[in-house]
Amino acid sequence: MQACEPVKVLIVDDQELVRVGFAMVIDSQNDLQVVGQAGDGAQAVELVRQLHPDVVLMDVRMPGMDGIEATKRIGAMQQAETPESPDDGQSTPTRVIVLTTFDLDEYVMAAIHAGASGFLLKNTEPETLLASIRTVHQGNAIIAPTATRRLIRTMLAAERTPDPQAVATSGGGAIGKFPRPTSPSDSHAPLSAAHAVTARPTADPAAHPAGEVQVAGGDEEVPYIDPELDELTAREREVLIEIAHGLSNQEIAEQLFIGLPTVKTHVAHILAKINARDRVQAVVFAYENRLV
Template identity: 50%
Template sequence: MTESGTTATPPLRVVLVDDQALVRTGFAMVIDSQHDLEVVGQAGDGVEAVDLVARLHPDVVLMDVRMPRMDGIEATGTILARADDGTIPTPRIIVLTTFDEDEYALAALRRGASGFLLKDVMPEILLDAIRTVVKGGAVIAPSTTRRMLDSTLGLRDAPAPQAGSAESSSAPQPGTPSPAVEAPALDEDRTHRLASLTPREREVLGLVGRGMSNAEIVDALFLAEPTVKTHVGRILMKLGARDRVQAVVFAYDAGIVTPGD
């Protein structure tokens, strides 16, 4: 109880996953400095992360991508699959990347991650991101989302590099994760979800996929902001999307938005 007699809100529980202990220590120092946040566990690889999340039930997981035994993409998919089955409470997962890992971030988003941060993120942005995803928000700006999707999904139309070329020599080395850049074909369930959208909702989804904020959609469609918020909420519900980022990925996979639009 607080001095005023009200019950204090427990801090948000965070699990850190990174194969570099120094990185985990740095993030932990920043997070534990906040009264409303608490690091409850740390893992050095995806296998350990899956176990920790099952035991500790954190609110948020900060997930590295490249790790031994199980990478962050597979760990994200495994954790959220268990959550979907009702085996564990659903945590929000934020993927940690570097500048050259857009494709891995996209693969993690397809597995259900709520967004991504660069590892050199400013402390205040990291803290705000943790609080934001718990409320169902996204931790990447729409413009960043579009840049990432445009650059990675644009690889579908790029010619395969010739053997011995400079481009082929920069291919991932053995032991690195192999993200699924190619969009999966829409199955019957996702086709049904897409068909459940009204024409207006489909139009709004297209604008969300192009990186527009609610305010920009208001201007583009001459709608009231509460109306746009209602449309976005219904779109998320009908698509089964955890947040706005998931809806953007769905829009690209469904062909509503294409790279360069």
């Protein structure tokens, strides 16, 4: 029986000591191998093109091209280079794990939207780092559980501050556009104008009829930001909320008193209905729509 090839990892960080430390931990495992190191985003993109790593550990704040822009370019590059045949052995995409110091990096959500498969704190335990690399390589997503709610709520609090130039009034109620987070580099434009929103639902999905939400300060009801929310069944919303709380499939099964295969089916349906690539984007969707 042919031995499995080790998971190829690229480490991207502008601090050499950080790169060396991560490399020592990763190379201590038989099933993992560091194939390269980069000190900035531009070098990371080039090494991904040359080395085709399975997983990239990507710092957010770096001189020159930062981690968010690099993540976006890696995703765009892979889409452009997608082989015609999925069976040629080169179809496995490079997946990105964003590394953050949390207190300084306020733009991790932008990296998630840019295509990252998750994020970890730089002070995470070595065992967690190794397990996360394996998890992401298998096609799943990871989020630092201790940081998820605080980080996303911080980002959403900033997003809910209306842009004065974009505010319009309707029936006495202010309907404002809320800008998406941008890259740590001031020169980068907002991630996508298509993500600008006009209203957000309340935390309780049952508080208003499907497809409607009361806007603070006004009397009119306007559509949800995400119409996909109305496609979810009541049980799927329950599962989505537990996903946003950081629970695993097994924990969701125990929490909702349902079988594990049923949870997996619900998760698959949720991701399809809300057009989410993985659980990370599902968590962002839940927070943006105030399900949690």
